[in-house]
Amino acid sequence: MPTILEMRSITKEFPGVIALSDVSMSVKAGEIHAICGENGAGKSTLMKVLSGVYPFGTYSGDVVFHDQVMRFSNIRQSEAAGIAIIHQELALIPELSITENIFLGNEQGRFGVIDWVEAQKEAQDLLARVGLTDDPDTKIKSIGVGKQQLVEIAKALAKSVKLLILDEPTAALNEAESQHLLELIVGLKGKGVTSIMISHKLNEIEQIADTITILRDGKTIETLDVRGGDVDEDRIIRGMVGRSLESRFPDRTPKIGDVFFEVKNWTVQHPLDSSRLVCKDENFTVRKGEIVGFAGLMGAGRTELAMSLFGHSYGTFVSGKVYKDGKEIRVNNVGQAIEHGIGYVSEDRKALGLNLLDTIKRATVSAGLKKISRAGVVSEIEEYEVSERYLKTLRTKATSVDEGVNNLSGGNQQKVVLSKWMFTDPDLLILDEPTRGIDVGAKYEIYGIINQLAAQGKGIVLISSELPELLGMSDRIYTIFEGSITNELTAQEANPESLMVSMTSKRTRA
Amino acid sequence: MKNLRNVFGGKGGGVNQYGMIIALVAIVIIFEFWTGGLTLTPQNVINVFTQYSYILILAIGMVMVIVAGHIDLSVGSVAAFVGISVAQSMAVWHLPWPLAIVLGLVIGALVGAWQGFWVAYVRVPAFIVTLAGQLIFRGGNQLIGNSTSLPVPGAYQFIGNGYLPDFGPNTGYSNPTLIIGLIVIVVLIIREIRARRKRVRMGAVLQPVWVSVVRVGVLIVVTLFATYEFASSSAGTSIPDVAIILGVLVLIYGFVTRSTVFGRHIYAVGGNSNAAVLSGVNSKRVNFLVMMNMSVLAAVAGMVYLGYSGASGPQDGTGWELDAIAAVFVGGAAIAGGVGTIVGSIIGGLVLAFLANGLALVGIDTNQVVIIRGLVLLVAVAFDVYSKSQGKPSITGFLTRNFRKKSGDDEGAPSGSDSVSEQPKSIEDQPQVLLP
Numbered sequence: 033m034p035t036i037l038e039m040r041s042i043t044k045e046f047p048g049v050i051a052l053s054d055v056s057m058s059v060k061a062g063e064i065h066a067i068c069g070e071n072g073a074g075k076s077t078l079m080k081v082l083s084g085v086y087p088f089g090t091y092s093g094d095v096v097f098h099d100q101v102m103r104f105s106n107i108r109q110s111e112a113a114g115i116a117i118i119h120q121e122l123a124l125i126p127e128l129s130i131t132e133n134i135f136l137g138n139e140q141g142r143f144g145v146i147d148w149v150e151a152q153k154e155a156q157d158l159l160a161r162v163g164l165t166d167d168p169d170t171k172i173k174s175i176g177v178g179k180q181q182l183v184e185i186a187k188a189l190a191k192s193v194k195l196l197i198l199d200e201p202t203a204a205l206n207e208a209e210s211q212h213l214l215e216l217i218v219g220l221k222g223k224g225v226t227s228i229m230i231s232h233k234l235n236e237i238e239q240i241a242d243t244i245t246i247l248r249d250g251k252t253i254e255t256l257d258v259r260g261g262d263v264d265e266d267r268i269i270r271g272m273v274g275r276s277l278e279s280r281f282p283d284r285t286p287k288i289g290d291v292f293f294e295v296k297n298w299t300v301q302h303p304l305d306s307s308r309l310v311c312k313d314e315n316f317t318v319r320k321g322e323i324v325g326f327a328g329l330m331g332a333g334r335t336e337l338a339m340s341l342f343g344h345s346y347g348t349f350v351s352g353k354v355y356k357d358g359k360e361i362r363v364n365n366v367g368q369a370i371e372h373g374i375g376y377v378s379e380d381r382k383a384l385g386l387n388l389l390d391t392i393k394r395a396t397v398s399a400g401l402k403k404i405s406r407a408g409v410v411s412e413i414e415e416y417e418v419s420e421r422y423l424k425t426l427r428t429k430a431t432s433v434d435e436g437v438n439n440l441s442g443g444n445q446q447k448v449v450l451s452k453w454m455f456t457d458p459d460l461l462i463l464d465e466p467t468r469g470i471d472v473g474a475k476y477e478i479y480g481i482i483n484q485l486a487a488q489g490k491g492i493v494l495i496s497s498e499l500p501e502l503l504g505m506s507d508r509i510y511t512i513f514e515g516s517i518t519n520e521l522t523a524q525e526a527n528p529e530s531l532m533v534s535m536t537s538k539r540t541r542a
Numbered sequence: 543m544k545n546l547r548n549v550f551g552g553k554g555g556g557v558n559q560y561g562m563i564i565a566l567v568a569i570v571i572i573f574e575f576w577t578g579g580l581t582l583t584p585q586n587v588i589n590v591f592t593q594y595s596y597i598l599i600l601a602i603g604m605v606m607v608i609v610a611g612h613i614d615l616s617v618g619s620v621a622a623f624v625g626i627s628v629a630q631s632m633a634v635w636h637l638p639w640p641l642a643i644v645l646g647l648v649i650g651a652l653v654g655a656w657q658g659f660w661v662a663y664v665r666v667p668a669f670i671v672t673l674a675g676q677l678i679f680r681g682g683n684q685l686i687g688n689s690t691s692l693p694v695p696g697a698y699q700f701i702g703n704g705y706l707p708d709f710g711p712n713t714g715y716s717n718p719t720l721i722i723g724l725i726v727i728v729v730l731i732i733r734e735i736r737a738r739r740k741r742v743r744m745g746a747v748l749q750p751v752w753v754s755v756v757r758v759g760v761l762i763v764v765t766l767f768a769t770y771e772f773a774s775s776s777a778g779t780s781i782p783d784v785a786i787i788l789g790v791l792v793l794i795y796g797f798v799t800r801s802t803v804f805g806r807h808i809y810a811v812g813g814n815s816n817a818a819v820l821s822g823v824n825s826k827r828v829n830f831l832v833m834m835n836m837s838v839l840a841a842v843a844g845m846v847y848l849g850y851s852g853a854s855g856p857q858d859g860t861g862w863e864l865d866a867i868a869a870v871f872v873g874g875a876a877i878a879g880g881v882g883t884i885v886g887s888i889i890g891g892l893v894l895a896f897l898a899n900g901l902a903l904v905g906i907d908t909n910q911v912v913i914i915r916g917l918v919l920l921v922a923v924a925f926d927v928y929s930k931s932q933g934k935p936s937i938t939g940f941l942t943r944n945f946r947k948k949s950g951d952d953e954g955a956p957s958g959s960d961s962v963s964e965q966p967k968s969i970e971d972q973p974q975v976l977l978p
Contacts, residue, residue: 345820370822384820387813389880398810399821401803408802416744452821 036061036226037195042081042093044074051077052091055252057245059195064217064227066237068268069247070497075230078247079197082228083117084110097195108137114194118184120203126173131155133172134187158186162216177305178209185216189225196220197228202236203331214240232329234265234536246271265536266529273499273528281504282476284483288507289320293460293491298352300340310336310347312515318460318491323482325506326495327531333515334495335379338462342376343369356459370399375458377449379465379495385449386437393419393433395448400455422451426481443474450481461485462493467501479505499528511535562873562889569893573900580903581896584775587768588782592703592850594895595784596621596843598888600866601873602795603839605887608870609799610832611812611879612661612668616675617866618859620837621844623679624649626687628845629694629854639698643845650841653679654834662830671833676863684856693853702849704783715773716780723769727762734758784846791842796884808832813880868915869894872922894918 037059044052052074059065067075080086082095084104095102097113104110107117124133131148134155141147155168162182166175172183181201188196198217202210210233217227218240231237237244244256244263253271256263294317302308310333318324328334339346341354343366354361356372363369369376378384386395396419397404404414419433428447430440437448446466453461463482467475482505486492496502502509509526511519511534519534573581580586600617607614628646631637637645653675660671706718713720734754741748772781799805810818811825819825843862848854873890875882894915901911 342820343822365824366820366822367824376820378820383814384816387810387817387880389809389813394806394809398806398818401806405803408804410801410803410806412801413740413744420744 033060033062035059036098037082037228038094038096039078039082040094040096042078042091042095044077044081044086044091050250052081052250055093055247055250057252057255059226059228060243061226062221062224063242064221064229064240066241066244067228067230067247068234068237068244068272070272070499073247073272074250075247076199077250079117079199079228079230082110083107083115083197111191111193114192115197116188116191116193116195117197118181118188118199118201120200122177122180122184124172124180124183124187127171129169129171130159130166130175130183130186131168133183134158134168134190136187138187138191154190155186158189159183161189162186163212176209177204178206178212181205181209181213182216185220189220193225195226195228197230199230200232200331201229202231202233210236232331232536234268237268238263238265244268248272266533269529269532269536273532280476280479280500282480282483284486286321286323286507287487287489288322289489291317291319292357293318294355295341296353296355298337298341298354299350300336300347300352301350303347306348309350310515311340311352314352314512314515314517316510316517316520318493320491321486321489322507323486323492323494323505325502325509326493326512327499327502327509327535328495328512329535330497332512332535334512335464336515337512338376338464338493338495339378341369342366342374342462345376370456370458373457373459375399375453375456375461377446377453377461377463377466379468381442381445381449381469386445388436388438390437391434392423392428392430392437392440392448395437396422396433396451396455399452400457403455418455419451422447422454426451427477441474443470443478446470446474446478447481450478454485458490460491460493462495464495465497466494467496467498499531502526502531503528513538562886562893566889566893566896569896569900573896573903577900577903581900582771584771584773586899586903587771588775590892590895590899591785591788592782593899594891595782595788596847596850597862597865597869597895598788598891599791599839599843599846600862601869601887601891602791602884603836604863604866605870605873605875605882605884606795606799606808606832607668607836608867608875608877609812609879609882610808610829611815612829612833613867614657614668614672614833614836614840615863616657616672616679617836617840617843618862619676619679619683620650620653620840620859621847621862622683622854622856622859623653623686623844624841625844625848625854625858626683626692628848629692630686632695632698633692639695642698643701646841646845647838650838650844651834653841654837655830657837658830658833661833662826662828668833672863683854683858687854687856689856691853691855694848699849699852700783701787702784702846702851704849705780706783706786708780715770716775719769719773719781722781723765723773726765726769730758730761730765784850787842787846791839792884792888799884804828804831809880811879865894866891868919872919877923877927890922 035058039055039057042052042055043050055074055078057065057067057078067078069075077086081091084107087105088095088103089105095104097115102110102113104113110117125136128136131151135146135151139146140151140154152168159166159168159182162185164179164182164186166179172180175183181204185196196217201213201217205213214236217229221227229237229241238258241258244258246253246256246268248271256267256271296315298311298314299309300311302310314337316324326334326337336346340349341363343363345366354363361368361372363372363374382388387398390398393415397410397415400418401410404411404418416433422428423430423433426447428440428444428451430444437445440448450466466482467478470478482492482494494502494505503523503526506526507523509521509523509531510517511521511531513535516538518538519530521530521534570581600621604614604617624646627649628642631642631645632639657668657671657675660666661668706716706722708716708718710717734757738748738754772785799808807818807823807825807828810821810823811828815825844859847858851858869891870882870887871877871890872893873882873886873888875887897918898911898915901914902908906914
């Protein structure tokens, strides 16, 4: 089989971070090529290079498609060449019909006037090709996510796509919808469409992929030929995680007390789709002074669990109980959660963690204004003293507490968020990806802060996509898969393979 | 240069009013020359304040609404609605004027509660709620007043066009005005000293003494000048009552927005509503109170205007909302919310007021005045947008951009690239409705 795509020595840098370093891969015409890797391994970045989201010139290396070096400066050009990418979040417009969406940006007609009869007819053909029987006049919002995914594919087919890139296509689909989609991809292969698929679901990859390229830390690790040899999930996992744990974590002697925080039968619905449960009957405990890790892949429901516990900030609460020090507590809103001594450092610092217009001192006291105010009047002196104290103890790099948080680097912003929650003096601090987007040096400092908090007897819940971080920091680790807690491992029992097994399926392996 | 900026570098909301003060002074000086000295005659300055005070009162409420991320288009209609109700209560029910004022405030609060309910708890955008309010309360005004004009008793009119009564020896100047001027100067000095002491206690970097001296000196000169203006006008006039009302409101609301928990919450909700909610802020309550407060201030403005004009008419308050909104944006507030100050909005309002007044004095046709004011608003906000696209917070950020330093942002983009999870755009846009 001839090679349709070759990516040669692709290197892509962002300020301070090398996202892709000398990545090469080649895709044969008419195959299904899977790309595997941990969160942050560089899969999506690589696909963005390929599809022109990162234009030619912002990366080094060559994208060779049909034996020609491509110089895409935007998505339109890559689409014109026959490369279509279907993103994790669908790019369909809910209020428009299937037909209108399929031909959006690719309207059928002359002189700017759309030929709706022709469009309708073609839409019908395309829908038939992807196995949809819905009326092309149906609005997107009235069909389910699974069908929307198929419409996305029809849209790509309308542009006579040669190479289809699917980024986590089944992440939001149920079992039956996923199967249908996978069969469709196999069917398209029979009709000459090559596919690149990014997926965390290894069973699906095993089922349909011909070749697998594994990325880790922005580098190509290996390419596996599924059809030729014995490749199984364990083999893939080893490739994905196979890295040594360096001493990137400060020393700590855990002093673990009694169980003080307990969650029972926690069940939460997706906020918009009541048929989907994002937390399914989850139970866990936290001891005083303990760091409890939560492992799970993107979309497994870790953030959803944390935010729903933190004052029902996510989803529709269905059932479940929270006990603290043996007594049931109510956490129906964030105010109550804070009063009961729960803090939550969110995954998305800029969208959920900080008001970027604030100065450091304002941000530091923003969750604990009650503590520095009398009769509703904020004491600016205490505000200054408190923020200055945290600035010094956490060694935040800033000229003064009057500096805007917007001017700080990611690591220092995270320290401000941490001080904000430390000032509320929580007993349980939930840290959601606390080191995302932070350079190595600042990470080490943040690990030190986490250890200190644990040493003070606080319970820490650490949610992270980075397995080394979980393994290096946690005393105990829970794994989450599709909204359920699938396993509980002590620090001694846990290793990357055992975690990855429980993160990618319901099976457990001791 | 950095210290020069510090002279008027306010801290509230991260904006400083430096640029706007310069703009105001420039406009006043330009017109002073252009009109051959008419702009700064005592009578004209008094006129500007009495004529535009209601806009400034509205701007106080409007800046809080805009900082919280909303807008209020109904203020003119609400003012007119309250105005006719107050006029009716005195003319028909013969309510004494103090009671009529209380009635006006109560009506304002009820109207505000109505609008706040829709905005905060039903989450209808404020634009729509107050557009509806504009129609509803304009209609209410005309229904109550039968679309005709209703005069108010002379005793009431002091609130709009009265002056502080004179007393004591005949100095040739208004004595109460002189006393108030003196008090303001003393307060300015004490405040500066206390602020410096506070910074010493906090161990913060102290500005050089000359910065304090210049700042206080300039403010004292301005106060002396204003005192002279208000005190030396024609016999029987002095500092207008509305200026007192305005001054008190600015002090109160300046304090509320700067130093109270509630004030902080307004900026938090406007700056990043999700982060505010996740910090335990009851954003619904904040939104409700901000909208309600706006209508109370609209009631105050309506009652002041009622005193000024001597009668409540069916077209009172038309277009006020746009004047107030313009004042707030010229005063450095950000369209997206989270940024803006009371003092900035007052200065913005004064810029527009002196502009309109000056153009009228030089005899420019009123239609052209409207066009010019529109252009000023557009340019001011264009600066805001432009400077934001340059990563600076506001118009003042643009004017002072050379004096700021920016530390590097080493945030790496790629780590977030895999991270688009299925979170709702806004925490509050979830179907679950939390009515307290």
